[in-house]
Amino acid sequence: MLLGLTGLQFYVASVIIFAVLYLFTPKKFIWFPFAVLTILFAVLAYHILPDIADDLNIYYHHMDVFREMGRDGLRYAINEDWFEWKTFRASLYYVYIISRFPNNNFLPAITILIVYSLSFDVLYKAAKRFEISKGGLFFASMYVITTFWYYDVASGTRNGLAFVIAFVTAYYHLVEKKNIFICFAGYLCAALMHSSGIIPVALVFAALITKNFKSKFINVLFIFGISGSAALIEVLASVTDNSFIQSIAGRAESHGNIDTHLNLSMGSGGGNTMYLVTLVTFFVVLFLVLYFGPNIKKSRYSEELKTFLQYSSLTMCFLLGCAFTSTLIFVRFVRWIIPVVGGIYIMVGLKAQQDNEKKYIEDSFNNNIIPKKSILYRMRPVICVVLTAFMGVSFWYALNGSSLIFLHLR
Numbered sequence: 001m002l003l004g005l006t007g008l009q010f011y012v013a014s015v016i017i018f019a020v021l022y023l024f025t026p027k028k029f030i031w032f033p034f035a036v037l038t039i040l041f042a043v044l045a046y047h048i049l050p051d052i053a054d055d056l057n058i059y060y061h062h063m064d065v066f067r068e069m070g071r072d073g074l075r076y077a078i079n080e081d082w083f084e085w086k087t088f089r090a091s092l093y094y095v096y097i098i099s100r101f102p103n104n105n106f107l108p109a110i111t112i113l114i115v116y117s118l119s120f121d122v123l124y125k126a127a128k129r130f131e132i133s134k135g136g137l138f139f140a141s142m143y144v145i146t147t148f149w150y151y152d153v154a155s156g157t158r159n160g161l162a163f164v165i166a167f168v169t170a171y172y173h174l175v176e177k178k179n180i181f182i183c184f185a186g187y188l189c190a191a192l193m194h195s196s197g198i199i200p201v202a203l204v205f206a207a208l209i210t211k212n213f214k215s216k217f218i219n220v221l222f223i224f225g226i227s228g229s230a231a232l233i234e235v236l237a238s239v240t241d242n243s244f245i246q247s248i249a250g251r252a253e254s255h256g257n258i259d260t261h262l263n264l265s266m267g268s269g270g271g272n273t274m275y276l277v278t279l280v281t282f283f284v285v286l287f288l289v290l291y292f293g294p295n296i297k298k299s300r301y302s303e304e305l306k307t308f309l310q311y312s313s314l315t316m317c318f319l320l321g322c323a324f325t326s327t328l329i330f331v332r333f334v335r336w337i338i339p340v341v342g343g344i345y346i347m348v349g350l351k352a353q354q355d356n357e358k359k360y361i362e363d364s365f366n367n368n369i370i371p372k373k374s375i376l377y378r379m380r381p382v383i384c385v386v387l388t389a390f391m392g393v394s395f396w397y398a399l400n401g402s403s404l405i406f407l408h409l410r
Contacts, residue, residue: 002047007407008399014040015145015395022141027134030127034120034141041116045154046109049410054155058083059095059107066099083158090192091158105410108154115153115160118168119144119340123347125176130301132347139350140343143387146395147281147342149335151403162197163336166190170204171344174307196332203318207311275331277397279323282334284390285342286316291383292349295376299352312341346387353380 002010018037025032050056062082066073074096077085085092098107123144127137153160169186172178187204190197289312296305315333322330357377398404 002044002409007044007048007409008404010040010044010409011150011404011407012399014044018145019138019142022138030134030137031124034124035117037145038113038116038120041150042109042113045112046105047409048105048108048154049408050155051406051408054406055157056108056155059157060104063095063099063104063107066096084195088158088192088194090189091161091194094161094193095157107157111157111161112150112154115164115336118164119148122168122171122340123343126171126344127347129175129304130348130351132351136347136350139384139387140347142391143346144339144343146391146398147335147339149403150398151407152335155403155406158194159196159332160336162190162193163200163332165193166197166200166204167337167340170200170311171308173204174207174311175304196329199329200315200333200337203315204311207307207314210314211307211310273401274403275327277394277401278331278334281394282319282323282330282338284387285338285345286320288342288345288349289313289316291376291379292345292353295349295353295356296345298356300355301348301352305348312345315341350380350384353377 005013014037017040018033021033021036022030048056050060062077065076069076074092077092077096083091095107098110120141123137123141126132127140132140153164165186169183169190172186173180173183187201191201293309293313296302296309315337319330319333319338322333353376
């Protein structure tokens with residue numbers, strides 16, 4: 001119990017506190033509710049009692065070794081290649097540094113603090129850059145909160161960190177276009193955090209190469225080729241012991257680390273409820289990309305977002321190919337990257353569509369033409385209602401069927 005609440009009750013209370021604070025916080029200080037929610041989520045993670053199948057139990061054991069043996073423990077972990085740490089040094093040093101803290105509980109707490117602060121910072125920066133209203137930012141942030149898989153990050157550590165760092169770095173690189181050297185350091189960190197972190201980084205460079213391609217068919221064909229390669233790598237991983245191939249396939253997890261909750265969420269043949277919910281979340285964001293993408297491209301934000309839009313499109317095409325061939329990769333993307341992609345498309349897309357509609361009406365009156373709303377503009381209120389309902393259902397499912405059901409407190 002935490003303050004007399006169960007883990008799920010504290011999680012719900014944190015979201016409610018965020019919503020109330022957001023309502024009464026002036027736009028100038030709108031970062032404050034996000035900071036409070038991130039800290040509350042980190043406090044909750046600090047008190048997690050790991051499930052018997054969680055990777056956290058193994059990390060805790062390794063941290064005990066590091067705490068007792070110091071640098072000798074670090075060298076021992078490298079020699080024994082725990083968690084493939086001969087290759088993925090970023091996660092090794094991350095766990096080692098946190099082992100210097102008084103107890104192991106700081107590992108999930110700091111992981112959640114990093115992941116949510118980075119994700120919310122992207123939303124906050126995008127809202128400021130594209131002049132999003134307070135209501136638009138709240139709508140987008142609730143989408144992220146209700147579709148982001150909290151417990152998978154807290155219990156798995158490396159995967160969530162790798163994917164979020166890769167995506168956040170991509171946003172800073174492709175949209176903010178600042179501190180490029182730091183961005184490349186971020187890509188390196190993501191790639192050395194976990195084998196699967198290489199994939200979202202590769203998609204960034206694919207976007208940079210193809211951003212000026214005129215043919216959408218070429219882009220789609222290019223990404224489905226990558227999806228096919230990912231499937232081929234998984235097949236090779238099943239018939240060879242080559243450590244590099246095993247690492248890229250994400251299947252050579254040392255000492256029994258097999259992303260248990262992710263595997264449970266896919267079920268037999270990817271057909272159980274958790275995986276179906278993940279599929280639905282993907283197709284919702286795919287619709288948002290297809291619906292709002294043309295509006296954003298016609299808006300005054302088009303040039304700033306050109307490469308990011310290409311990155312989003314390639315990612316969605318890639319995931320479409322992965323949905324039935326590389327399900328573990330698909331699940332990781334949809335639960336840790338796609339929520340923020342959806343949030344950005346919601347708030348920027350709504351703003352761009354409203355601006356485009358206003359300009360269309362003004363041009364019509366200036367040319368003595370009776371303006372007629374297009375079907376895309378008329379659909380906007382309906383889409384907002386449907387998205388609100390989807391967020392409500394997603395939040396209900398998160399509490400009753402997602403990996404949050406494994407959330408227990410010490």
